[in-house]
Amino acid sequence: MPLDVIALVLLGAALHATWNAIVKAGSDKSLDAAMIALGAGMVGLAFLPFVPLPASGAWPFILVSAFLQFAYFQLVAAAYRAGDIGLVYPLMRGAAPLIVASTSGIVLGEHLSNAALAGILVISAGVLTLAFESRHGGRHAFVLALANAVVIATYTFVDGAGARISGNAVSYTLWMSLLPPVLLFSWAILRRGRDVVAHHVKRNWKRGLFGGAGSIASYGLALWAMTKAPVASVAALRETAIVFALLISVVILKEKASIWRYLAGATIALGVLVLKLG
Structure with missing residues (x-):
């Protein structure tokens, strides 16, 4: 994978960790996630006049992606209500690239080199290592997290193909938002009622706009990378967001990190190196 593609995907991963930290710090996870989506949509709307329309063949992908994103946010909220982030987030983000890698040959006709496949497996192993840190939540949280991993893998395929068909990854991302x-x-x-939602928007619109800008930039960089490199490799590389989340947790939020977090970070970094060599 080219070095510039890796660098931009890593930047997107850092932005992904940042907006997830904003949601985590909020008082209402469901409405905060909706605020992030609203912020992304507002940013997308502002830049639409400056990009061409996607090719006509991309519109079905944009529509399907919207409903998959809706399902994603709903499952995130449900999984976090059933179990803690230490279990849910690694399972969702770690299992998704494994699904993509194992099925990309069938879905997209992409065939990975042995080195690239090894890098994907190492990155996923590093992310899944974090699940050992916190195993609270039981079977219900586990099932919800894995269900969302399937949703993540599905919209990764949909958007990877849609961005390529659109002829312009930035335009696709903006319309998709x-x-x-x-x-x-x-x-x-x-x-929950209009008054509750309106009150939350009024109090948190700045956080939503900031987080939404990071969200759309993060995903836009990933979709652009999927036009330059195999979707499975990009999907795995995006999960380095967990390393940036670790840094935010320790450096900014002053949270204690267990040995599992540091082991996961080192494993993910190794996987990125293997992926680059592939």
């Missing part, structure tokens, strides 16, 4: 917040807020208003 518009519908998920509509779905998320419609659902939130239906479930």
Whole structure:
């Protein structure tokens, strides 16, 4: 994989960890996630006049992706209610690239080199190592996390193919960001009422805009990379976000990190090196 592609995917991973930290620090995980989606949509809307329309063949992918993103955010909230982040996040993010790598040959016709496959396996092993740090939540959280890993793998395929068909990964990303917040807020208003949702937006719009900008930039960089390198390799490399999350946890939030976190970070770093050599 080219060095510039690796560098930009790593930047996207850092942004991904940042906006996840914003959601984690919030008082209402479901509405905070919706706020991130809204912020991403607002950023996307602002830049739409400066990019060309995606190719016509990309629109079905954009529509399907919106509903997959809605399912993703709903499963994230449900999994975090059932179990702690130490178990749920590694399972979701670690299992997804394994699914992508094992099925990309069938779905996209991509065939990875042995070195690239080894790098993907090492990165995933590093992420999954974090699950040993916290095993609270039981079977329900485990099932929800794995279900979301399937959703993540599915939208990775959909968006990887859609970005290539669109002819412009940036344009695809911006248009793709518009519908998920509509779905998320419609659902939130239906479930919790307009006043509750409006109050949350009024108090947290700045956090949502900042996190949303990081979210759309992170995913846009990943989709651009998927037009330059195998989708499975990019999907695995994105999971280095867990390393940046570790740094945020220890350096900024002053949280204690167990030996499992440091072992996972070292394993992921090794996987990135193997992936580069592949």
